[in-house]
Amino acid sequence: MNAIGLKQVQLAEIRMPLKHAFETSFGVTTERRIIIVTAVDESGAVGYGECTAMEQPLYNHESVDAAWTVIAGSICPMLAAEPPQKAEDVAEILSPIKGNRMSIAAIEMAIWDLEAKLLGIPLWSHLGGTNETINSGVSIGLQSSIDVLLEKVKIELDAGYQRIKLKIKPGRDLELVKAVRDKFGDILLSVDANSAYSLTEHADLFRKMDKLGLLMIEQPLRAGDLIDHAKLQAQLATPICLDESITSPVDARQAIEIGSCRIINIKLGRVGGHSAARAIQQFARESDIPVWCGGMLESGIGRAHNIAMSSLPGFVLPGDISASERYWDQDVLTDKVKVHSDGTINARSTPGIGYQIDIDRLNQLTVRTETIDLSLTQRIHTPYEKRLSNARH
Ligand code: OSB
Ligand code: MG
16 A cells, blocks of 8 residues: 555544443543544545543543643654654654553544555454454443442343443442342453552452452552552452553553453553554463453544454453443434444444544534644654664553
8 A cells, every 4th residue: 555645633622421420439420521533644535533531630641631732732743753654653653752642542543544444444454353243341330329230230231231340449349249249140240440449458358359250350459550469469369450550562561471460451542542452462362361442431433443443353351342322312423333232243344443423413512623734733853763662662
């Protein structure tokens, strides 16, 4: 294929009210502010990406407003100084940037979609995906009472979802997990603490949770605590799954090497996009560590990218990729993401992300825009040798 000729990057912030508030150990989300990135080629072809940063830096260090600044003020000028020839170049060109991976991923995803569309092939096959049937589970936020939670779990099991994940936080954990186990028996069940616990205070609690036959315990401790996660994992039969802790292929290697986890949740945003996600799933697969696709309450655009990523061979557990209708009254796609009654989603054969964007709907939801012409913006050059070594991190 000829090199892509990236000409323009368009940013649009949309605001989407969630159907139901989503509560985790770090806070309650009622509305998502999402940056949609459109990458425009010289030929006029476009690709779409989504920035998964949350409004406040409470899941990780990124936030919507900071991401906007980094994309417009750092990422675009770096791509202007060194235009990517292909989607695979983007992660390397941007590798001198420390952190800010959700900002990088948003544009990297858009360029992957653009490239797949230029080739006329679906993104999932362009990435090297092999599974056209994606297994889907749900993440259920903290609820006002155990009865309400049991009701929600029933609705999702009836809809066919293959795995139920319960959000937990200190004081709201064992009791609700036991109640779900007692009522629904032998279902695939996991919990996600979003890093709310500590090894010194809560090792006992996790030993009790270990008796409940969970598929995994997701991110019990702080993101930086790989050593404490390894100590906790050594005391548990239940696999620990890391989410926030894994921001790169190097994090994945170190976590696996010291035994901090036995499962990894991959989120495109958190790890910096498709190239990094692909490298992590490949390394995990070689190490016999199952991976699955995490979610960040994405609009249909992010959801479509998650489906493409989940087609890669390392993704062997059900992901948090539920139907558009679980979160949104109206999505930004003309044709919503649908989940079959057996809890599966089909990867589509349409080029790129495989879904049509509802431009009118997108415009209605947009509260601010910025257009960056790469020929007009400033250029920020970074040292080449440094970049090559950073790219491996
Ligand atoms: O930790 O997986 C998480 C949502 C926002 C931030 C963090 C997480 C989540 C979820 C929701 O669990 C997953 C989804 O999008 O369905
Ligand atoms: Mg999580």
